[in-house]
Amino acid sequence: MIVSQCSATSRLNHFLDKLLRPVIERQAQWTTFKNGADFIRKLNQYTEEKHRLRSTTIFTIINIMNFHTMAPHGTMLITLRDFLNQYLPMPCIENVSINRIIHLTALFLHNNRFYYDNKIYRFTRGSPSSLLLTETLSNIFAYEWQQVLLREFSVENEFYGRLDFFV
Numbered sequence: 001m002i003v004s005q006c007s008a009t010s011r012l013n014h015f016l017d018k019l020l021r022p023v024i025e026r027q028a029q030w031t032t033f034k035n036g037a038d039f040i041r042k043l044n045q046y047t048e049e050k051h052r053l054r055s056t057t058i059f060t061i062i063n064i065m066n067f068h069t070m071a072p073h074g075t076m077l078i079t080l081r082d083f084l085n086q087y088l089p090m091p092c093i094e095n096v097s098i099n100r101i102i103h104l105t106a107l108f109l110h111n112n113r114f115y116y117d118n119k120i121y122r123f124t125r126g127s128p129s130s131l132l133l134t135e136t137l138s139n140i141f142a143y144e145w146q147q148v149l150l151r152e153f154s155v156e157n158e159f160y161g162r163l164d165f166f167v
Helices: 008-028 036-050 073-087 098-110 132-152
Strands: 113-116 119-122
Touching: 008 073, 008 098, 008 132, 073 098, 073 132, 098 132
Parallel strands: none
Antiparallel strands: 113 119
């Protein structure tokens, strides 16, 4: 599904992605694999530093299909607000307040439309995968899930990571 690069949501997409992407990339850099080579490099670093890789080590892959269409808008906005409140050193990014970012993100999410079978539809969950902000919001949402899992299973000395979305 392609959204016009001239639409209002497309311009919001570029503006908000430019603000938010560096924040999530900085926060998740140690537990995100950009590709297979990055995974091997981080695994090698882990085994050299911790000496914990054993023959009983279990590797698990969880694949979530169409993640960008799953999360309700309200949940995405709450997750974004919580993420920004927790990880920003100041209550703004480039003089744009967290509340303003949340409001603009809500405009972006609630105003994405697409055309199918001679009808116009509005996204009620997620957003178009063709927009960069969708990737950034998905990574923020997944990062928050990841933090819950890491706390729940106390894997502080274990090797853990996830593949970056939309790679």
